[in-house]
Structure formats: structure tokens, C-alpha cells
Amino acid sequence: MEVRESSAVLLLLSLLLPLGLPVLGAPQHLICDSRVLERYILEAKEAENVTMGCGEGCSFSENITVPDTKVNFYAWKRMEVEQQAVDVWQGLALLSEAILRGQALLANSSQPSETLQLRVDKAISGLRSLTSLLRALGAQKEAIALPAATVSPAPLRTFTVDTLCKLFRIYSNFLRGKLKLYTGEACRRGDR
DSSP: OHHHHHHHHHHHHHHHGGGTOOOTTOOTTGGGSHHHHHHHHHHHHHHHHHHTTOGGGGEEEEEEEEEOOOOOHHHHHHSOHHHHHHHHHHHHHHHHHHHHHHHHHHHHSSSOOHHHHHHHHHHHHHHHHHHHHHHHHTHHHHHHTOOTTSOOOOOOOEEEEEEHHHHHHHHHHHIIIIIHHHHHHHHHSTTO
């Protein structure tokens, strides 16, 4: 009976997690399982690949602001984990806004492709899930509780993109870069 119940819970988690719905009772360290983050990275890379050659149908009628995903590894390693959390939260929030804006612009285009709509919808769902997983890891608390004595982090660097392909490239780079670095460090710390 216990095996059947735990199987049912795992099945439920696997069904709800991709939807971006908060999952009560979800293991707090789910994001620490590298396979979870790798799945989101793979989806982002697939979305980037699908949009690489779509040309005119992937251009936006306006520029969209996105976070700069470049990482100075020397500076990153010297940052406190709370400062890294702030950087990741700000980037994740801006990236979420950018993809939502991209979705709106795509919906207003003359003939939005079903494939493109699906990729954007999956990205939105993925970002919601990642936000929930990071919240369970305690990243939001770290970002909010940055000690006043600590030097405040540099303002988030941004730039703009004008195509869906560039937007998905930023999404993929952010997940493979700052998000992966942060979760790796946060998961290594044994006090979560």
C-alpha cells in the first residue's frame, strides 16, 4: 500500500511540476537534482533551435529588455550567496516579463505559429516552475534578507532583443549560466 501511495505522489508531482503549479509537499531540494534543471535547459535549447530559422515570423514589433547573461566567474565566486540570489531573482523576474511580453507580441502578430506559441507557453510554465523550486530552496529569502552591511549588488545589466530566437537564446544562457551556478552553490551549502 505504501509503495502505491508514494508512486501516486510521484506521478502527481511529475504532472504538476511542468505546469508551474506550486506543489505542496514537494521535496525542497528537487532543484538540487541536476536532472531537473537539465530538463529545463534542454527545453530552452530546443526552443532556441526551433526559432533559429523562422525569420520574419519571429521578429517582434518592439524591442524587449532582457537580463545580460554574461558571467564574470571571478566576481561571481567572490559574491556572497545572498548577492548571487539577488542577481538570479532579478534576472529571473526580468526574463519572465520578457517572455510574457514576447507572448503578447506573438499573439498580436498576423499569424502566430502553433509551434512558436507552444514553445513560449512551455517557457512561461518552465519559469514558473523554476521560480517555485528556487523559492523552496530558500533563494527568495536570501535575496530579501541581504544584510544591510553587505555591499549592495551591482544593478542588473540588461540589453534588448528583437526576435524570438534571441529571446530563447537569453533564456537558455540564463539557465545554463547564472541559474545553474547559483543552484549549484546553494545546493552544496548543507544548511538548507
